[in-house]
Amino acid sequence: MSWKRDKPEQPPRGYHHGNLKEELVRAAMGLIGEKGPNGFTFAEAARLAGVSPAAPYRHFRDRDELLADVATRGFIVFEAALAQAWDQGRPDPETAFHRLGRAYLAFAHDEPAYYSAMFEAGVPLDASPELRAAADRAFQGLRNASEALIALLPQGKRPPALMMALHVWSMSHGVAALFGRADGGRRPLPMSAAELLEAGMLIYLQGLGLGRGAA
Amino acid sequence: MSWKRDKPEQPPRGYHHGNLKEELVRAAMGLIGEKGPNGFTFAEAARLAGVSPAAPYRHFRDRDELLADVATRGFIVFEAALAQAWDQGRPDPETAFHRLGRAYLAFAHDEPAYYSAMFEAGVPLDASPELRAAADRAFQGLRNASEALIALLPQGKRPPALMMALHVWSMSHGVAALFGRADGGRRPLPMSAAELLEAGMLIYLQGLGLGRGAA
DNA sequence: AGCTCATGTGAAGAGCGCTAACATGGCGCC
DNA sequence: GGCGCCATGTTAGCGCTCTTCACATGAGCT
Secondary structure (H helix, E strand, C coil): CCCCCCCCCCCCCCCCCCCHHHHHHHHHHHHHHHHHHHHCCHHHHHHHHCCCCCHHHHCCCCHHHHHHHHHHHHHHHHHHHHHHHHHHHCCCHHHHHHHHHHHHHHHHHHCHHHHHHHHHCCCCHHHCHHHHHHHHHHHHHHHHHHHHHHCCCCHHHCCCHHHHHHHHHHHHHHHHHHHCCCCCCCCCCCCCHHHHHHHHHHHHHHHHCCCCCCC | CCCCCCCCCCCCCCCCCCCHHHHHHHHHHHHHHHHHHHHCCHHHHHHHHCCCCCHHHHCCCCHHHHHHHHHHHHHHHHHHHHHHHHHHHCCCHHHHHHHHHHHHHHHHHHCHHHHHHHHHCCCCHHHCHHHHHHHHHHHHHHHHHHHHHHCCCCHHHCCCHHHHHHHHHHHHHHHHHHHCCCCCCCCCCCCCHHHHHHHHHHHHHHHHCCCCCCC
16 A cells, blocks of 8 residues: 655645745755766756656756756855855964865865856856856955965065965865765875865965965 | 768768777767767767767767777877876976976867866766776876976975875866866956966975975 | 736657667678 | 678667647735
8 A cells, every 4th residue: 555645755735836946956956966967857856846847947947057056056155165264364364274275175075066066067157147246256255365365475475366366276176176076986095185285285375485484 | 952972071881881989989079079078969979970879889888988988098198298298307307397287288278078078077987997097197197297306306305296296187177177178158367277377386386395496 | 806927737849878670791711 | 702600780669858838727916
């Protein structure tokens, strides 16, 4: 015999779902997180949300728009995480900066769905103005942190903050993309991705003249 | 009126193609290069090669195997390009090292199909032993270069070569992935990706104590 | 109470991955 | 030189996805 609940946790709903858009996003994130951005399927997200395959089209123009939406939300959460880690450079910029690096990797590791949608799914940055804006704000956070660090240097020896921010982002993304994910199949390391990035950043800062005690 | 050649360069062939595997790889690379690793379709590659949609399965178990094959070839070409740029560290390791960096970006820029298959398509490194071997050889090239540079440092101040190679790869990949592609939609920069990487590497080397004239 | 429109459903077309059964003919063997 | 094997091609078809269209439902405003 079968109880009426064929699917788990299916609070009976009427013809209208009421909160479909959010549920689709959550379903999509679950799929992306476990099967990668390509394993995700519009139809399957609909199935998980308990609606017909055509229903999602009332909320997203197409599959790519859902992906872009996830990426946008990702950048927003990302920026918040970075801002919290940076904490306005307290107690001092160097300490805060290393927290920032760890936060970057933690995000990539703990939010694979967001990170995938943001950097691996091939979503063009200008898929929507909101996406671009969210990405810009996140980058601006990195840039502000870079500026605070650079301010510790004597005037003659200050590199452009934009360049430094780009370097930081590049190295962080490189480490995260190549070694930071749990998605087996990539290279095993003698050190954790976090340690690798931390060491790399220390060397980089040293090169700028921000070595320990140099300030 | 139409000349008999409906499709360009279609030398009439019999039932058997004769060189289908190679032609499929070339078709796949064309598609990946212009539409990304997801835009590539097994069926379309077959169409480009002028065979039926089922024919590719005589040469590749499935779509992923073709992708892995492209990635493997990519790593081989990549390793050759890096080795040529490194040129055994001549005339001196620093000069050769910067050539290496430029070669990395040039490869990412000039061979988008290879680079996509290698780093963006989500092909697991152990999809085949050949793939893993090719990737390992490429990395070994970077590692050897790192070792040569490190040898310039006084004994007490030498970091692990493996770590340095990982840093170099991370930063290179980060720059290439975020800013180095022509696939519009990403961020416009006040400097070229090559300049960005060059500057980053200079700062990093400076941090290691390999600054100009420090050797 | 009645209307309207956002939000759902079902059916359907086109395309893709992949398999199975069948066709062809290049090449090695006698 | 003729024969047969089997690598390599073909056609047919299943199940799935994305997407669109016409239609159904009912929540909320007037």
